[in-house]
Amino acid sequence: MTNSITRSVIIIGGGWSGLTAATELLKNGYQVSLFESAKQLGGRARCVAFDKHRVDNGQHLLIGAYKNTLSMLKTYDVDMSASLLRTKLTLLVINKNKQTFSLQLGKLPAPLNILFAFLNLKNIPLKDRLKTCGFLIKLRLMQFKLKHDISVKTLLRKQPDIMIKQFWEPLCLAALNTSISDSSAQIFLNVLKDSFTTTPDASDLIIPKVDLATLFVHPAMQYIDQHGGNITLGKKIVKITSDQTSATAIDADGNTYSAEHIVLAGSPSSSINLLKNADLLESSQQLLAQLDYEPICTVYLQYPDNISLPEPMVGLTNCTGQWIFDRRFCQQDGLMAVVISASGDHMQLDKMTLAQIISDELSEIFDWPDADKSFVVREKRATFKSSVNINQYRPGNASSDARIWFSGDYTLSRYPATLEAAVQSGLQCSQQIINQSH
Ligand SMILES: Cc1cc2nc3c(=O)[nH]c(=O)nc-3n(C[C@H](O)[C@H](O)[C@H](O)COP(=O)(O)OP(=O)(O)OC[C@H]3O[C@@H](n4cnc5c(N)ncnc54)[C@H](O)[C@@H]3O)c2cc1C
Structure with a gap:
């Protein structure tokens, strides 16, 4: 070599x-x-x-349990308080009839803060609040671990309808971007466990106050540049090969680039x-x-x-829009980002019609005028x-070829x-490459 x-x-x-x-x-x-x-990272x-405005290709939300992401931001020397709006978990969900559901975590230690928050839910009958507390206690006793994976809908089969509609379904869609009938209950429970049972701030909501390039991409680029890394934009790799000691990437013009690992x-x-092209x-x-x-x-x-919202982020039920974010926290007063997760009829609508439907829904709920743009x-x-x-189909970082590795949210x-x-x-991928060299 x-x-x-x-x-x-x-x-x-x-x-x-x-x-x-990198x-x-x-x-x-x-x-x-x-x-x-x-052309961009x-x-x-x-x-x-x-x-x-500078906005994102989709409004993103982080939570306190994202410890690896938050630690990378520290590596990049990002000013956390200037870049992130961090609040205790507050979920305000409103339906088309303007009925509200509001969950607010107080300062008690977990899990008391959660039970207390559920017991104090407004507009939910006491028996339904107690049922949800019982369910949460049961999940904790099971250590949020299922013997066999089931759908979130099956997991929630004994939960009151009102709790499913106003709380569990919007939460599952936001966290897994998959309908409750299809979602993996085990992955959903992993997110709940990390948010609710680890550290008191793990359930915090974290909303970027700057666009995602300013938050992460530019600091990452700067770090890579300052530490001697090479970034080439607008370069699609169309083929890879590997042998005992090296791996090679080939671009559309036939240029080759070799390294110990890809x-x-x-x-x-x-x-x-890439793998198909190389057999x-x-x-x-x-x-x-x-x-x-x-x-x-x-x-x-x-x-x-x-025009503003009562909270930076509000859930909507019985509407096409699911979560609405007030971009005031990004110094973009009057700009709202309405997120619709997972597939649905809205994907077939043309953009103008969809925007009008959402604008009408918001006018009905908040008495707002029609949106200007x-x-x-x-x-x-996405x-x-x-x-x-699903985890049966997610590959690990290492492959059976010692030169080729996988890295991405899908591993x-x-x-x-x-x-x-x-x-x-x-x-994890880089750590495994480093360990293999030792
Ligand atoms: C609209 C939207 C909203 C989201 N909201 C949230 C949220 O609120 N919270 C959250 O935690 N997550 C959210 N996500 C998910 C999150 O954005 C992704 O999980 C994450 O960005 C995935 O990063 P990645 O590096 O694994 O993959 P990607 O971001 O897909 O990066 C892969 C890169 O590889 C490049 N590439 C592919 N093939 C080649 C090739 N042959 N040669 C060279 N380059 C190539 C692509 O151009 C791309 O830039 C959201 C995603 C979307 C789309």
């Missing part, structure tokens, strides 16, 4: 996972070359322009294509081909500056579908497709 190849890694894909892997490898003295096919968590940090489908890792291809996808649609609506972003493959038993994790899963995968 030549010296230039030893301890060198090519990363294909500049989403949050690839950027994290950072960790550089920290450990590796040479890193990252190739991104798009960030992948599914990137900044886009709307009118005079990390596939693109989407599962782009990894399948490599047939069993990994088959595994990745089992993943299905779900969309996320974000409708940005611009209102006059004085709208901007609709549809990500058709996340993989977190179906029952095996306790979490659904999230920023945290992507960052955690990047960290």
Whole structure:
């Protein structure tokens, strides 16, 4: 093996996972070359322009349990208080009849804070509140672990309808981007366990006050640059090869780039294509081909500056829109981001019609005027579908080829497709590469 190849890694894909892997490898003295096919980094968590604003390709929410993501932000020296709005968990959900459901975690230690919050829910009959507390106690006694995976809908079969509609369903859609009938209850329980039973601040809601490029992508780029890493934008890798000592990436013009390892940090489908073109890792291809996808649609609506929500984020039930974020916290007064998770009829509507439907719903609930402007972003493959038993199909970071690795939110994790899963995968992947060299 030549010296230039030893301890060198090519990363294909500049989403949050690839950027994290690059950072960790550089920290450990590796040479890193990252190739991104798009003209910008960030992948599914990137900044886009709307009118005079910088917004994201989809409103993102983090929680206190995202410890790997938060620790990467520290590595990048991000000013947390200037960049993130962090609040104790407060869920305000409103339906079309303007009835509200509000859950607020107090200062008691977990799990008392949760039980107390549920016991004090307004507009929910006492017997339903008690049933939910009993269910939470049961989950805790089971340590949030199921013997066999089932759907979230089956898990909730004894929960009162009102609690399912006003609380569990919006929460599941937001966390797993999959309907309650299809969602893996075990993955849902993993998120609940980490949020509610680890540290008191794990259930905190964290909303970026800046766009996702300013929050993570630019600091990551700067770190990689300052530590001698190489980033090439607009460079699609179309083929890879590997032998005993090295792996090679080939771009559309036939240029070749070799290193000791290649990390596939693109989407599962782009990894399948790369492996197919090279007749490599047939069993990994088959595994990745089992993943299905779900969309996320974000409708940005611009209102006059004085229009605002009672909380930075409000849930909507019996509506097309599911969660609405007041972008006032990003210094974008009057701008609302309405998120619609998972598939549904809204994906068939043209953008103007969809924006009008949402604007009408908000007028009805909040007595707002019609929105002045709208901007609709549809990500058709926003996340993989977190179906029952999905973790059987998520590959580990290592493959059966010692030179080829996987990194991305889709690799095996306790979490659904999230920023945290992507960052955690990047960290684990690089750690395993480092360990293999020792
Ligand atoms: C609209 C939307 C809303 C979301 N909301 C949330 C949220 O609120 N909270 C949360 O935690 N998560 C959320 N997510 C999920 C989160 O954004 C993703 O889990 C995360 O960004 C995935 O990162 P990744 O690096 O694994 O993959 P990606 O971001 O997909 O990165 C892969 C990169 O590889 C590049 N690439 C692919 N093939 C090649 C090739 N052959 N050559 C070179 N480059 C290639 C792609 O262009 C892409 O940039 C949301 C996602 C979307 C789309």
